[in-house]
Amino acid sequence: MKIGILGLGLIGGSLGYDLRSQGYHVLGVTRRRSTCERAIALGIVDAASVDMNLLATAEVVFICTPIALIIPQLQQLMNYLPLTTVITDVGSVKTPIVQAIAPLWKNFVGGHPMAGTTDSGVEAAQRDLFLNKPYVLTPDATTPQTAISVLEKIVRSLGANLYFCSPQEHDQAVSLISHLPVMVSAALIASAMNETDPQVLQLAQNLASSGFRDTSRVGGGNPELGVMMAQYNRQALLSSLQQYRQNIDELTNLIQQENWAALELKLQSTAQARPNFVE
Template sequence: MVPARLEGPIGIVGLGLIGGSLGLDLQARGMEVLALVHRQATAERARQRRLATHVSLDPAILRGCALVVLALPLDRLLAPEPALVQAIPAEAVVTDVGSVKAPVLECWTPLHPRFVAGHPMAGTAAAGVEAGQPGLFRGRPWVLTPDPPTDPAALDQVVSLAAAVEARCLVCPAAEHDRAVALISHLPVLVSAALLQGVDDAARRQGGGIPELVRALASSGFADTSRVGGGNPELGTLMARCNREALQDALAAYRRSLEQLERHLAQENWSALQEELRDCQQLRPGFL
């Protein structure tokens, strides 16, 4: 897919991790970025950090934009303010960055004729106006989930947006996206959270100096496996709420794998356990 010429100015609604990082990268490439935020303190800090060319609390800032990126949390994306919808030019391309696509398509397709559902797969544990950083999207997947009514020219513009920040553009159906991210993005959040809870609970039950000792001994392995479980709780809850069925299926598959490993341990079947771990060693590179 060859990117078309990216047209501006570009509007960004929300200057958290994704919106702020996008604003930094687009400005570095000479694009004019017009940003809409909903708190005065956010606007002031965003101006100080130069996350956009112009920052406003007034939706009217979007009226001259050729492309508008809705960098909003899922709850606000799925219940957009009427003033926001009305301020977006009818001819503008509109895309989002939400981590669940089917409900977003269902909501926004009737609201705007040039909507393209998207999901840049990039992130850190940081959130809010301080989180934006340059180069966040470089080499990362940017998934687009067009449906039959999607305007092909609008799709081309969002492909160009992804290319402008050096992301890898992927196109797939919304339902497949949601089931895939339930497995590789949403499931790890709950698994990581369960690890943190389980370790803390087990250490407390054992008592003595164990609760303090496990914290003193925790190193890079525990940090890696617990990172997403210790992330933004609002984001994690929204992902689960908006992708509940796919996430339940993913948890069931994980539970089956965990029970199999538990059986090997209980039966002292070390050869079977080693074979399972060898299979995992071979599986992992394909996911990275």
């Protein structure tokens, strides 16, 4: 089977590595010729081009561009593919993408691999990035079962943990565990930087260790990606931020009231709940 990848960054490049290792013939398209050459040299793809026509023979195409480019790239890609081609994307927001593309392309299945790093570009691609990681597919009522089955087989070949849900359910869940943490983490960094005493600020920077590193990691990532999360998943993210604000207000009140017993109960509750989200 020939599989096309449009966009050879971290996700697209990592897909290329793993799909080739499973015996698929991988075709890559990207904007820069230098990236094409590098992807071939690294063994990410069998062939690469800046011309979408390369993907005309692909049976499945993964669109691995930033969120804002997925729909316009699909509209261009349609001119080169037979109607039987299965198309999917890897965007972290699904509702606006599925709503826009499903009427345009029958064999489209929204997708989101929940894997990645803070690095970007073809050089950041790595093998086994998706192994034992969640991979969500978000078909709607019009999605053909044949297209879903094709993608299910491919995703399982990556060693990923496959989940199915509606685009709306995906966006609500991801706003809580992915998009909200980016904003919370960014606010943490901003709060620390707001310290007006330069000596205290410098001391804080010198003393920052694993706790600050872990909680600030996603807030120190790609700003463009953070903006796109907020722009394309706006309503769900606003709802999650409101829930977070209510919890911050509750903690603030408990500390102001010196209600240490209630604070301990709250922290016991969160400590018990955390394993339900992370191992």
